[in-house]
Amino acid sequence: MLKPDTTLTSFIKQMQSRIVEIPPTRYVEPGDVKCFCGVDISYKTDRAAAAAVLWDIRSDEVVETKIVQGEPPFPYVPGLLFMREAPLMTAAVKALSKQPDLVLVDGHGIAHPRRAGLAVFVGLALDTPSIGVAKSLLVGKIGELKEGFAPILLNGSTVGFQVNVGRRRPLFVSPGYGVRLESIREILDRLGDGFPKVLLEADRMSRASLR
């Protein structure tokens, strides 16, 4: 896939910078999250597969899984991951027979150069609260660790947290759409420890569908 020219990338970045001006329809209350889903994408040459895994908090188990495959519509460009993954991800979530109260996305939310990472777009497109969960840092610096959480600082403000989970690699969590920074901790506590199982499952399923 060819790299888009500078005119196109700068235009996309301009529009991306402005989505932060769109206020969410509502902010989710951590206690209202009964059902959530995780979405991830895997690739195989010219094929991409997005998996949406619906999880019920009460039963603590997978409720449903949907896979949507297609051609990657855009190359990987740091900061513009949403152009490559958001379309298939949102399609996979929409394919679920029941819509989740919250979506966990493999990637960053507002912990992004323009505060508009993949998770922001997926949540906005679905008009559903979302949170970004990444395995590595894209921007910002890590602040002082406090109770397992260390703030991701960007231009003087906190845009997310580095979550230390035992001796494993830390997670980088940030709000996507319709989730307050202050709600992140409480929501995360309801999802169990370590890298969210629902995202591990989405990774397994999307990869398996390409074989």
Add this chain to the structure above:
DNA sequence: GCGACAG
């Protein structure tokens, strides 16, 4: 100008 750079 140079290095960094989610998946």
Add this chain to the structure above:
DNA sequence: ATCTTGTCGC
């Protein structure tokens, strides 16, 4: 993300 075998460790 993906290409790839064995290997160190719990």
